[in-house]
Amino acid sequence: MVATMDDTKRLAIAMKLADIKAVQEFLIANEQRFISATTDSELVKRFQDMLKDDQKNLGILDTVIVQYGVQSEPKETITEMVKKLDEMMSGSELTLFEKVFQHELLKHQQVMSGIVIHKAAQKVGADIEAAIAPLNTVNFENRAHQEQLKGVIELLGVRELTGMDADQGLWARVQDSVAALTGVVGSVVTQTTDKSDMNIQDVLRMDHQKVNVLFAEIKGTQDPAKRKEFFMQLSGDLRAHAIAENEVAYPAVRGKYAESDLQELYDEQNSWFPALDAMEKMDMTSDEFMSSLNRLMDEIMDHVRQEESTFFAALRDNFSDQQLEQIASEFKAKKSEVQRQAAGM
Ligand SMILES: [Fe+2]
Ligand SMILES: [Fe+2]
Numbered sequence: 001m002v003a004t005m006d007d008t009k010r011l012a013i014a015m016k017l018a019d020i021k022a023v024q025e026f027l028i029a030n031e032q033r034f035i036s037a038t039t040d041s042e043l044v045k046r047f048q049d050m051l052k053d054d055q056k057n058l059g060i061l062d063t064v065i066v067q068y069g070v071q072s073e074p075k076e077t078i079t080e081m082v083k084k085l086d087e088m089m090s091g092s093e094l095t096l097f098e099k100v101f102q103h104e105l106l107k108h109q110q111v112m113s114g115i116v117i118h119k120a121a122q123k124v125g126a127d128i129e130a131a132i133a134p135l136n137t138v139n140f141e142n143r144a145h146q147e148q149l150k151g152v153i154e155l156l157g158v159r160e161l162t163g164m165d166a167d168q169g170l171w172a173r174v175q176d177s178v179a180a181l182t183g184v185v186g187s188v189v190t191q192t193t194d195k196s197d198m199n200i201q202d203v204l205r206m207d208h209q210k211v212n213v214l215f216a217e218i219k220g221t222q223d224p225a226k227r228k229e230f231f232m233q234l235s236g237d238l239r240a241h242a243i244a245e246n247e248v249a250y251p252a253v254r255g256k257y258a259e260s261d262l263q264e265l266y267d268e269q270n271s272w273f274p275a276l277d278a279m280e281k282m283d284m285t286s287d288e289f290m291s292s293l294n295r296l297m298d299e300i301m302d303h304v305r306q307e308e309s310t311f312f313a314a315l316r317d318n319f320s321d322q323q324l325e326q327i328a329s330e331f332k333a334k335k336s337e338v339q340r341q342a343a344g345m
Helices: 005-037 041-068 075-088 095-122 126-132 135-160 170-184 200-220 224-252 261-271 272-281 287-318 321-342
Strands: none
Touching: 005 041, 005 075, 005 095, 005 126, 005 224, 041 126, 041 135, 041 200, 041 321, 075 095, 095 126, 095 135, 095 200, 135 170, 200 224, 200 287, 200 321, 224 261, 224 272, 224 287, 224 321, 261 272, 261 287, 272 287, 287 321
8 A cells, every 4th residue: 555645644643542542541540549549438439430431431432443444553652651650650659639630631631632633633534533523522521520630639639738628619610610611612522422332233334424425535536645545544444344244243143134135245245355456456546446436336335225224123123232232342343453454463
């Protein structure tokens, strides 16, 4: 694959997403330590709620990274930073107040990284914006956590300095600032997605929508480099999606969905692998390429219609919500594995 300027940008965004994930894992470890280091039940409750959000948000980050479709390791300096901070946060030199203070700075870093990715996506492609949309929830909650942590810092700081509790009314103020957030900080950190885990239909639908966006992007540009960039993204996304369906989503409905219909789905998408191989070698400004692209698009739209109607119904009718979420996790894990292999990881 020829690296264009925008491929480089896509990789840079992939690395930033990996950075956010590394920091998120560290935030979770910190909160677990805060809970065991605190006896104040009010604080324990605050940290527990935050931990619950952060664990859920780690799942959302995984979804975003798999949806984005380009995998990367975190930047070395981030891995180093986390390692050094981990020594400080698990050691006994810092007081709890000082540790929570560091934690709030990390939350700030996390929010800013989220906003930067959001803004960068607007510059590189609509498909990226579509893929990272759930990041809004993570950003919103991290921003809310920052407000809560300011309250915790005030309380712990006053206690450590004076041995006394700060004046009343602290948590009410924290709640007010969180409530004000939605109006103040604008769309970038607004909560947009459902808090519950996504089921397999949601995850598949998101993939299907992203493919639509990519087709529109490919057709919408005459620039050969951009066209190649979008097509290579489409090709990688389709392959990972089809492999994960072949190995996770389709086998799940065996015996619960007409065998001939299922076989049709397998056959259709397995024919796209050689088609994509051939198209990757074509001159992407040629008529040959454009007619192959239109044919592929028609086939995919037809295939997706079948999946989102009868195949989705077979899933819905035969599995509990929890089972559908479990299939979604396995599907994402499979896609992630395919993407990491493609990235040479
Ligand atoms: Fe699909
Ligand atoms: Fe499919």
